[in-house]
Amino acid sequence: MSDFDLRTFLPYLLNQAAEETSLGFSRVYKDRYGMLRTEWRVLFHLGRYGDMTASEICRLAKMHKTKISRAVSALEEKRFVAGRESGTDRRREILTLLPQGRRAFDDLVGVAERHDRDLTANLSSGERAVLIDCLQRLAGFDKFPD
């Protein structure tokens, strides 16, 4: 055999933890609003950081632009999001939350906060701090503090 352990191999471990922890939350936005993860992310970025274009979300969330494009279409279909032209550059479309989208966002942020509290409930505050810090470094958030 070998003594290499999958259960301490970071890419695997992170992936399993990510899958496990997002299960409960993804069920909520899926069941309650028929959204996909990509849609939730776009919704979130608009709700949290204000109006922006697809490519800004692209850069912030490190999602591919085709995913964004499709997520935006779906959110427009649901009347959660609308786009308006940028005055200066007719290629750019500035995206905004519509009232429906804002309501969904507010609702889901509440769910997310509770979910996050539950997840970290059995972690000490010291552990939590180290965990978040390490994860942010691994995710590269320290390099791109956009």
Place this chain on the structure above:
Amino acid sequence: MSDFDLRTFLPYLLNQAAEETSLGFSRVYKDRYGMLRTEWRVLFHLGRYGDMTASEICRLAKMHKTKISRAVSALEEKRFVAGRESGTDRRREILTLLPQGRRAFDDLVGVAERHDRDLTANLSSGERAVLIDCLQRLAGFDKFPD
């Protein structure tokens, strides 16, 4: 807006970290052996934990059985894996690594070990210990120490 921060929300953070950290490694098994992540995982389980059936891998890796089924087919195609009948239960097929598969496994374990060392290079050993421990708990590895 809202003061909820995506960059500390565990499901998101874990997902970004997982994506970021697995990028380099997945390129290796993809380019070098034309494997998918599912195939690497099956290969790994057989190489590390010895011969087993699809459903055992299923349970250990928490992967859906159709993914395993297809990954096994692909690995058989590559002559990395072969299945033999279990004597006692003709439904079960016990999977084994073939020499080619063993070589690929050995090679990839080396790559994985180096990759993991690189990833944790800027973490103190204390941080690393807390990180691994928290992730294992979040992934549920403490509950199913199979």
Place this chain on the structure above:
DNA sequence: GCTTGTTGGTTACAAAAGCAACTTTTACCA
């Protein structure tokens, strides 16, 4: 002005994942 390159975004096609139905074999139990 023209031409070349770049950026924002969409679309078409191929690969992969998810889900449900199905086959075969085994286990249980009245």
Place this chain on the structure above:
DNA sequence: TGGTAAAAGTTGCTTTTGTAACCAACAAGC
């Protein structure tokens, strides 16, 4: 012993993702 349920795997179909090509608008250089 027969009948129902459950487990191991596979297959077909749908949804989602990935990739590359593409269009339109802008920018820069000459």
